[in-house]
Every structure is written in structure tokens, then in C-alpha cells.
Amino acid sequence: MSEGKNNVSKKTLNTIVSDLTRPIKNHYGFTPWILFLTGIILLGLFAYIIQLKNGLGVTAMRDYVSWGLYISSFIFFIATALIGMLISAVLGLIGIKWITPISRIAEMIALGFAMWAGLIIIFDMGRPDRILNIFMHGRLQSPIVWDITVVNTYVVISILLFLLPLIPDIPFLKKTMKDQPKWKQKIYNLLSFGFAGRPEQYALIKRLIRITAILIVPVALAIHTVTSWLFASTLRVGWDSTIFGPYYVTGAFVTGGAAVVIAMFVFSRDFRLKNYITDFHFDKMGRLMVLLMLVYLYFNINEFLVPGYKMKLAEKPHLYELFQGDFALMFWLVQIGGLTLPIILLLFKKMRRPVPSLVIAVAVIIGAFFKRYIITIPTLLHPHLPIQNVPEEFSTYWPTPIEWSITMMAVAGALLIITILAKLFPVIPIWETAYEEGITTEEMNEFVKREND
Amino acid sequence: MINHKNITMKYININRKVTTLLFILMTFSTSLNAQWNIPKEAKNSIPPVEATYKTVEEGKILFQKNCISCHGIPGKGENNKAINATDLGTESYQLKHSVGEVFYQFNTGMGAMPSFKNRFSEEEKWHIAFYVKSFDDNFKISGEKIKTLNTNLKMSTDDSDKTIKVTATVTDNNGNINAAANAKINFYVKRIFGNMPVSEDIKTNEDGIAVFKFPDDIPGDKEGKIKIIAGFEDADRYGKNTETAEVTWGKALHFENPNLKRALWGSNKRVPVWLLITYLSVTLGVWAVIFYVAFQITRIKNAGK
Incomplete structure (x- = not known):
């Protein structure tokens, strides 16, 4: 190893470390953003207090539609959280290199949304204290018990999969964050787990990452399959489907993919990481999105064409409602604007550049949100056993401001978690980036030590 | 050759069946909408037997055996609406039909209503007509009303x-x-x-x-x-x-309470064994790996020392 090459490496490592840690120190625009999120959360909390005080009557949910905006948001959150598994685990395990700068972003999105998904379930309960009943009297036969199990498991594994690749970054943080508040340094000390860059430590961490990445694949598949079973294990029209598991899982990848594209754009611009999250990455994500959306479109065609061809008596009003009835506008906007059109557009290379990608991803994610709404609500409006003398309000549903506020609180909450994580830790893994630039672990250790002296 | 013929025969057979079915359906559907065409002389025809409480009673027994399945008990609205059977006890029916006309309808039949011409004797047919008309207050029944006897049963x-x-x-x-x-x-x-x-x-x-x-x-x-x-x-x-x-002469019934066995609909105590094993093995398996990884994290510090 010549002296010259060593210098080049040092310089690159220097740039990498300073580029990736700069956003943690730089608070430009941070305060207004946090105030904005906190404002939404406070508004949501206020709405939630009203709901707690007056009961679920303040929502638009009645005897017919008993799963409203909350549960459809819950599926949306779980769906978004699934992307962590696809990008860090599946693509990572098959050795795809371009995911390095976005894998931690995907994992942060997964954490933020998975944590709030559990909370949305609580928001949907008129008596949240009764959540304990599921632990005391829950029946193993109930998909709801499976769901609670698997959501919590997924959150824990996601935390592990976020923490493990972070550990080798901690020495860099300890070194560069000396001017930062004490509590931050305490967190770094705690999370370093005594990592000192020894080869055995790297080997151990890589092994643990591998184990966790393998473990999260079946668990992530399970989480969204079980979520779909909450619907598909009933006999209700529109839910009574054998393909609901894969239908939800592929839909989740589309949602999470769009979320990652949006986050990539924001971080690359706001954190000035354009040299790390490049057009190349947007192009790759665009291609991945096309694949994911094509698979999802395939399931959509199955889900609607097959029952639509048969038009069973019970399904007829439901399908007409979607195709040309009250939900037709939303349905076709979601299917065309949120799925078909994005597929066609992303086939063009120009459309996979950052700005068009962002616009398309926003359309996809809005479509994905209302897609869950369309899965949940129209079915409930067609009860199996109609009640006699039903009050007019039972047969329609549109969320009240209380429901919107609480749902927006959940969105803001998830974004807040992502923001806090991005403000504590580099959004792009330092050691993996450096490693791909050809910098050895010894050089990294040397870098950390030398500056320490 | 034989095979070929067989197939042709089969085809013709199916064809014939379909045609027959269609024919029946068509007759049936048209007959439902057909109208009674009762000749005028039927209206004033005079019964050869007298309408008494006894003959009405005879008619009632026959009516209950032969007519009730479609028409129901007159005046109770039990008529089969799907085949357009009439409730014979209604005022509108009674006002429009004399006893002779009731007899004619019963004798000739129309559409879904079969003819009972050869089924009963002339007398019996009139008895039935008497019974039907007995729901008309203006219909005269002679003789004495049947008195209920003062009876006693011992078992x-x-x-x-x-x-x-x-x-x-x-x-x-x-x-x-x-x-x-x-x-x-x-x-x-x-x-x-x-x-x-x-x-x-x-x-x-x-x-x-x-x-x-x-x-x-x-x-x-x-x-x-x-x-x-x-x-x-x-x-x-x-x-x-x-x-x-x-x-206690009946067969004793032994039925199992479906809530007392292990089943998907049972309480948590009665969870099916396969489900219990699957749930526990999957959950414990995954959490064992989680705990293993968490434990290994604590060993990072000393690794390679």
C-alpha cells in the first residue's frame, strides 16, 4: 500500500464522514419543521381527548361501518413499514449494492410507521384500556391475536435491523460529535456496545445483521398477511378472497417504495447528500417501483376481474358501487392515477429522474392511502343482515374532522420519529459507504483513533 | 361407426330433452297468465245434491286433502302466490263465482290448476264446491249445524x-x-x-x-x-x-356440545392443538432468535479481545 493511495483514501473518508454527519449538526430549517409536526400532533391529541371523553360517537363510524379511517390508515401504516424488509433484507441478502445509501432510510421509515401502526389500533378503540383484554382473554384462534403478536415482533426486529448496522458508525459519531450536547453523546456511548473496530467485532455484527435480515423476511410477510387475514378470514363481500395475503404484501411494497423515493428526495436535497443519493439511485428505485407495481396491478386485476366476471349475487352491488357507483371516482383515481399511470410513466428514463420520481411517488402514496380506504369502507356499507329501520347516517360514511386530526397525528408522529432518527444518526451508513469506496476497516480505525489523539 | 352413432343418438336425446323442457316451461309460463273462460250456463247450473252442513263437512275433508297445498285454508291468505293460486275465501272471489262456477273451475282446471274431473265422483265434486262457497255468507246451507258432542278421553x-x-x-x-x-x-x-x-x-x-x-x-x-x-x-x-x-319410549339423544371440543370457535382453553403448536413454535422460534441476537450484541464489547 503506497503512501499516496493512503492519502486519497483518508481524504475520501474525511469527506464521507463530514458529509454524512453534517446534517446531524446543522439545524437549518429543523425548528419550523419540528414545530409544524408538533402542532399537528397537539391538534391530534386534542381531538383524541375529545374522542376519549365523548366516545367513538364523535367519529363517523356507526353500526354498519365499524372500521373506518383508523383501520384503513392502520393497513396503510403497516404497508409502508414493510419496505424495510424488502430493501435492507431481501435486496441486501441477494447482494444488491445500490441499496447501501437508502437501506437505513428504508429502515427508519419502517420503524416510524410500524410503531404508530400499533397506536392507531388503540385510537380505534372507544375504551383503550380494554387493550389489556386481548392479553388476558385473547383467543389464539383469533387473527387479531396473531396480528398483535406479529406487529410487536416486527417492531422489535426492525429496531434490531436498524441498530445493528448503526453500531460500526458510532465511533465516527463519538469522534465528530464532541461539540454536541451531553445527552446525545450518552446515547452514542450506550449504542456503541463497546465497538472498537476489531475484525472479530465486524464479523460478529455482520453475522448478526445477516441473521436478523433473514428473520425479518418471514416476519414481515407474516405481518401483512395476517393484517389481510383480519379481512379475508371473514365471509364479507370484497374481503372474502384467497389472494388477500399476496395482494396486501405486494401493495405494501408499492406503498413503502413510494415512501422511500419521497424520503430519498427530501434527504438528498435537504441534507445535501446529492453525491450519495444520486440520479442513479432514483433510476434504480424507479425500475424497482415498476416491477412492484406491475405485480400489484396483476393482483388487482385478479381481485376485480374474476369476481366481476362471475358477478355473484352478493358481490354485484359491491362491485357496481366500486366500478360506477358512489366510490367509482375514488376507485378509478386510485387504480389509474395511483397505479396504472405511474407504471407507464416510470417506464421512461426521463421520468425516473429525481423530480418526476418525487411527483409520481406522491401520487402513488396518496393512491395507496385511499386504496386502503376503498378496501375497508365499501364492504362495510353492505351488511350481511341489514338492520331494520336503520338511521340514515348508518348507510354512509365520511370521516369526521376528529378522525382526520387523529390520523394526521399518526402521520406526523411517524414523520417525527423519522426526523428524530435522522437528527441523531447519519441517514446513510458511514462504514458501508466507506467500505464500498475501497476504504478498509483498518483505515477507518486509524481515522477514528488518529483524530482522537 | 358404432361410436359415432352413439354420440349422434345421445345428441338427439339431449336435444329432445331440452325441447321437451322448453315446451313444458313455455306452457307453464303462458298458463300462469291465462284467463278463466267460464261458460254462462255454468253460472246457473243447479247442484244435483243439496248443500247441507253434512255435505259441506264432506267437502272440507276432501278440500283439505287435495286443494289446501296450493290454495291454503280459504280466507287465510295462505295461497301459493308463486303459481298465482287464488285465496278462495276472499270476498272478491266469492262475489264473482257462483257455486256452479266453482264446480266448473274445479272440474275443468286451467294452467297450473289441474282438472279433477275424473278424480272424484260428481257428488264429491259438488261437496267441495259447497265447502268453498260456505265462506260466502249469502250461500244457503240447509239442515242442522253439526253439534259438538260432549266427549271425554282417557289415555x-x-x-x-x-x-x-x-x-x-x-x-x-x-x-x-x-x-x-x-x-x-x-x-x-x-x-x-x-x-x-x-x-x-x-x-x-x-x-x-x-x-x-x-x-x-x-x-x-x-x-x-x-x-x-x-x-x-x-x-x-x-x-x-x-x-x-x-x-320414555323415544330414542335417547346423544349430541355433543360443539363448544366443548377443541375448535376454531372455542374459547382460548379449547384452541385446536395444531393451531397451538403452530403459534407457539413460530412465535417462540422467532423470539428465540431475537433474544439470541440481543444477547450477542452484549458480547460485541469483548469480541476479539
């Missing part, structure tokens, strides 16, 4: 050969008690939704005694208990009084 059961003995008596105006001979007795078993008839054509003998051998295959409750009811078939004449007795 005794014999466990040894599962027989029921019923003794029917009549008390006349003078207070004399006589045997009710030749009276039809019906035996029923009490069920949740009404009484199930179990006997057929059982009549009292000259001493007013009817004996019924109880069948072996009637299900009872868990202990095989059964409630038997006996009563006169002709309640108008003999009264509605019945006698009941409880016996």
Missing part, C-alpha cells in the same frame, strides 16, 4: 309393549255416558314447533277404545322422554279435548 300407556290405549266416551243430554264408537283418534308427539303426527287411520271400536302401538324410531330427549298427545281428528264433531302422557 293409559303400557310400557311393556309400548302401546297406548285411549277410551273415548260421549255424554248425552241426559247425562248418560256412552262409548264414542268409530271415532278417528290421532296420536301426536310434542315437538318444539308443534305436534308431529305419528299415527294413521286409528279408530275407536264399539267400546270406544283405540289402541296404538308406538313406533320405535321416534327420537326423544336426552333420556328418551317423549310427550304423546291423543285427540279426535274430527274436532268439530267430537271436540278439541286432548290427552297427554309422558313416556
